[in-house]
Amino acid sequence: xxxxxxxxxxxxxxEGANSTLRCNFSDSVNNLQWFHQNPWGxxxxxxxxxxxxxxxxxxxxTTVATERYSLLYISSSQTTDxxxxxxxxxxxxxxxYIPTFGRGTSLIVxx
Amino acid sequence: SAVISQKPSRDICQRGTSxxxxxxxxxxxxxxxxxxxxxxxxxxxxxxxxxxxEATYESGFVIDKxxxxxxxxTFSTLTVSNMSPExxxxxxxxxxxxxxxxxxxxxxSRLTVL
Numbered sequence: 001x002x003x004x005x006x007x008x009x010x011x012x013x014x015e016g017a018n019s020t021l022r023c024n025f026s027d028s029v030n031n032l033q034w035f036h037q038n039p040w041g042x043x044x045x046x047x048x049x050x051x052x053x054x055x056x057x058x059x060x061x062t063t064v065a066t067e068r069y070s071l072l073y074i075s076s077s078q079t080t081d082x083x084x085x086x087x088x089x090x091x092x093x094x095x096x097y098i099p100t101f102g103r104g105t106s107l108i109v110x111x
Numbered sequence: 112s113a114v115i116s117q118k119p120s121r122d123i124c125q126r127g128t129s130x131x132x133x134x135x136x137x138x139x140x141x142x143x144x145x146x147x148x149x150x151x152x153x154x155x156x157x158x159x160x161x162x163x164x165e166a167t168y169e170s171g172f173v174i175d176k177x178x179x180x181x182x183x184x185t186f187s188t189l190t191v192s193n194m195s196p197e198x199x200x201x202x203x204x205x206x207x208x209x210x211x212x213x214x215x216x217x218x219x220s221r222l223t224v225l
Binding site: 031033035041042043045048086088098099101102103104 | 112144148152153154155156159201203213214215216218219221
């Protein structure tokens, strides 16, 4: 099956700093999502971005499908950005589009 | 987007007992999924809940341990049977949106087995 690698696995920032999270995947996909799991365990949809660039406030994401990676940018980080960020991708071919999740990037933002 | 409600949000259970988790969606959806997230780990798909037929289980998960019901297009249940401490996890219900398959998740059910 498709392999999904996220980096870095852990990240510690001071409030106000910027960061870039990366998601590499091993095969062509037609679905890619970024999620934020808050400390209470809830998964929040950030972006559905199989290709191109999207922005939502301080967050933006870019997926280069031909090179099989996606980037999540967090600018002016806040303590509420803490949590785990997951990338989930689904294959382009085959009978299923059920996503495979990466192992996540754990982010801690200190005040 | 879909609004997904899960119950219970958390529970503490004794070894050997079973617990049923409910998932209610505010609109009809074709595909519903159940995921498990063990402590400190990523999400693992348990099964796809199919309306009107048996669930489709992923490798490593069996119906006797995780029976699933899907009586209609807005509701599903997952039962964790004969629980052991290794079953302590967050269990998440998910649905695929229309079109290409964007996923939406419920709040999760945090299960602790003593």
